[in-house]
Amino acid sequence: MNERPMTSAPVETDDELLLRMQSGDEEAFLTLYRRRQAGLFRFALHMSGSMPVAEDVTQEVFLALLREDCGYAPDRGTLSGYLFGIARKLVLRHLDRGRLDVVLDTDSDDFAQPELAVLDDPLLDLTRREGIDALRRAVQALPRRYREVVVLCDLEEVDYADAAVALGCPIGTVRSRLHRARGLLLEKLHQERNPRQALGTLKPVRCV
Amino acid sequence: MNCQEFWNTIPELGDCESSRHLLECPACAARMSRHRELEAGFRAVAAGFRRVEAPPRVEARLRSAFRRQTGSESRAPSRRWIPVVTWAAAFAAMFALAAFLVRDRQPEAARPPVQRTIELAMLQPQADYDGFIPLPNSAGVAADDAADGDDVNLVRVEVPRSAMIALGLDVSADREEELVEADILLGSNGIARAVRFLD
Ligand SMILES: [Zn+2]
Numbered sequence: 001m002n003e004r005p006m007t008s009a010p011v012e013t014d015d016e017l018l019l020r021m022q023s024g025d026e027e028a029f030l031t032l033y034r035r036r037q038a039g040l041f042r043f044a045l046h047m048s049g050s051m052p053v054a055e056d057v058t059q060e061v062f063l064a065l066l067r068e069d070c071g072y073a074p075d076r077g078t079l080s081g082y083l084f085g086i087a088r089k090l091v092l093r094h095l096d097r098g099r100l101d102v103v104l105d106t107d108s109d110d111f112a113q114p115e116l117a118v119l120d121d122p123l124l125d126l127t128r129r130e131g132i133d134a135l136r137r138a139v140q141a142l143p144r145r146y147r148e149v150v151v152l153c154d155l156e157e158v159d160y161a162d163a164a165v166a167l168g169c170p171i172g173t174v175r176s177r178l179h180r181a182r183g184l185l186l187e188k189l190h191q192e193r194n195p196r197q198a199l200g201t202l203k204p205v206r207c208v
Numbered sequence: 209m210n211c212q213e214f215w216n217t218i219p220e221l222g223d224c225e226s227s228r229h230l231l232e233c234p235a236c237a238a239r240m241s242r243h244r245e246l247e248a249g250f251r252a253v254a255a256g257f258r259r260v261e262a263p264p265r266v267e268a269r270l271r272s273a274f275r276r277q278t279g280s281e282s283r284a285p286s287r288r289w290i291p292v293v294t295w296a297a298a299f300a301a302m303f304a305l306a307a308f309l310v311r312d313r314q315p316e317a318a319r320p321p322v323q324r325t326i327e328l329a330m331l332q333p334q335a336d337y338d339g340f341i342p343l344p345n346s347a348g349v350a351a352d353d354a355a356d357g358d359d360v361n362l363v364r365v366e367v368p369r370s371a372m373i374a375l376g377l378d379v380s381a382d383r384e385e386e387l388v389e390a391d392i393l394l395g396s397n398g399i400a401r402a403v404r405f406l407d
Contacts (some may be wrong), residue, residue: 024278026271026275026278029270029271029274030267030270030271033267034267037261037266037267038260038261038262040262041260041261041262042257042260042261045257045260054262055262055263055266058262058266059262059266059269061272062270063270063273066270066273066277067273125247126245126246126248126252127249127251127252128250130253131249132249132252132253132256135246135249135250135252135253136253139253144322145325150250154247154250154253154254155250155253155257156256157254179215182243182246184245185246186242186243188338189246207332
């Protein structure tokens with residue numbers, strides 16, 4: 001009889017690690033940290049454009065988790081979403097303090113969604129160096145509320161439920177902001193490709 | 209399905225009706241193609257950042273913080289040893305330690321490891337001095353201070369691991385740049401007397 005080789009122990013969930021961590025288990029804390037730090041670091045980096053800020057934010061997130069009154073409630077969402085939520089608050093605080101971004105965040109969610117014109121010319125190839133750089137710049141230039149949702153959902157592939165926890169808004173808002181953000185990015189990239197074409201000349205497209 | 213309904217179904221695309229709309233509506237098909245390009249772009253950006261993560265020093269600091277919090281640090285500071293938190297004191301400590309390290313840099317390869325434990329217990333019998341490495345002249349200073357009934361301050365700072373080498377401790381070359389927490393014992397005159405690495 002062929003025995004299957006012993007499989008490794010099931011991976012502990014974040015909540016299990018958190019419980020062990022709270023009872024003083026350093027290894028559990030470090031496992032949790034190693035599992036979640038990179039995504040949080042990159043989120044803070046994409047949001048702030050600053051390595052020192054990203055480092056500071058990542059550290060502060062886990063220091064906050066060490067506090068007894070850290071405020072995490074499993075019934076309100078995952079630990080991952082909660083950690084991104086702390087990271088977001090810290091990043092926004094940094095941005096407010098240092099005016100690290102100059103984009104005015106005046107757009108509201110109910111801002112009319114402009115339909116993109118059907119344009120014959122292609123976008124930059126977004127999978128090549130030039131296109132990737134252009135996309136990164138465009139993401140960095142988004143107003144915060146759109147940048148954060150793009151970074152979370154499109155770059156870090158956080159699911160909508162976790163993103164909603166992190167952003168403190170309903171899932172429907174995550175969807176609509178994401179939709180709007182992608183539209184803004186496409187506009188921006190199109191402008192970059194066609195600098196002479198003013199935004200105002202884009203004609204709304206309608207079909208029924 | 210009209211265009212509005214089609215876009216409202218994003219991202220749950222893939223059902224028959226959505227597919228049919230794409231076939232029938234060139235405008236939405238073109239717009240959809242842009243979105244697909246954008247998604248490929250997101251994947252490319254994310255791939256470029258896949259290896260980006262927090263530097264190792266963040267984990268080291270958090271580990272120290274965890275140990276402090278859980279009291280698993282064997283040398284839990286007594287009430288008297290609550291770190292001096294003013295920046296002025298921290299800078300004074302860094303300056304004092306740096307002055308010592310710079311002065312004593314050259315013969316570090318030949319210097320035997322420092323294993324003595326400073327005998328400051330006479331100064332503050334209730335305090336915990338385990339693991340402190342005396343800096344030059346510290347014993348004399350300690351004795352003088354004891355005679356004067358002088359007090360000492362403890363300041364916690366972060367220093368590069370290379371500082372440990374200067375004190376005769378082993379540090380692998382690839383970790384010299386890392387930061388390590390250290391307790392520095394300062395006399396009332398601001399002179400660093402002893403250092404203890406929290407590692
Ligand atoms: Zn359509």
